[in-house]
Amino acid sequence: MNIDEIIASLYVLPEHSQNALKARIEQITYPKGHVLLKANCIEKYIYFIKRGVVRAYAATLNGQVTFWFGIEGAPVLSMNSYISEEKSYESIELLEDCDLYKINISELRALYEKDVHLANWGRKLAEQELVKTEERLIAMQFKTAQERYADLVNNHPELLQRVQLGHIASYLGMSQVSLSRIRAGQQ
Numbered sequence: 001m002n003i004d005e006i007i008a009s010l011y012v013l014p015e016h017s018q019n020a021l022k023a024r025i026e027q028i029t030y031p032k033g034h035v036l037l038k039a040n041c042i043e044k045y046i047y048f049i050k051r052g053v054v055r056a057y058a059a060t061l062n063g064q065v066t067f068w069f070g071i072e073g074a075p076v077l078s079m080n081s082y083i084s085e086e087k088s089y090e091s092i093e094l095l096e097d098c099d100l101y102k103i104n105i106s107e108l109r110a111l112y113e114k115d116v117h118l119a120n121w122g123r124k125l126a127e128q129e130l131v132k133t134e135e136r137l138i139a140m141q142f143k144t145a146q147e148r149y150a151d152l153v154n155n156h157p158e159l160l161q162r163v164q165l166g167h168i169a170s171y172l173g174m175s176q177v178s179l180s181r182i183r184a185g186q187q
Helices: 003-010 015-022 079-084 105-114 116-142 145-155 158-162 165-172 176-185
Strands: 026-030 035-037 045-051 054-060 063-070 091-094 098-104
Touching: 003 015, 003 045, 003 116, 015 105, 015 116, 045 105, 054 165, 063 165, 079 116, 098 105, 105 116, 116 145, 145 158, 145 165, 145 176, 165 176
Parallel strands: none
Antiparallel strands: 026 098, 035 091, 045 098, 054 063, 054 091
């Protein structure tokens, strides 16, 4: 996705506001396996995925728990750093070679203070991320493993082709063996 499409998917901006935002955005490329955001660090940038897949995970005593995937068009950020300027609790790893757009959070905040359209764009960004988090929490609390898998198949079938099953199983809150059983039962 190009940056104009990504910006407009959050909130349509007047041309002057969009140009001010784009002037501060840089395109970067990182290889598969790169850790874009590290837990326990204050993140200074927000990223948007032009091309590629990423995952957010937290380290536990038993390994890593994947709790989010991002694909083309998705924002990649630590909400804790973005909102509170505090350390993130998650790490974000690139699962494919990725082309990303990045913007400095401090520069973005300065734009919010100068331009109400950009402030509204930032509000929509935070609102959309909050809704996604709420949906994920509700799914984990109230849906069965089979229902969570069916939601993934219906809403993001491309992830099954692009992401290791171990990460998908972790995301769905089950073992890889359980995921294999569910997949075998649906064929």
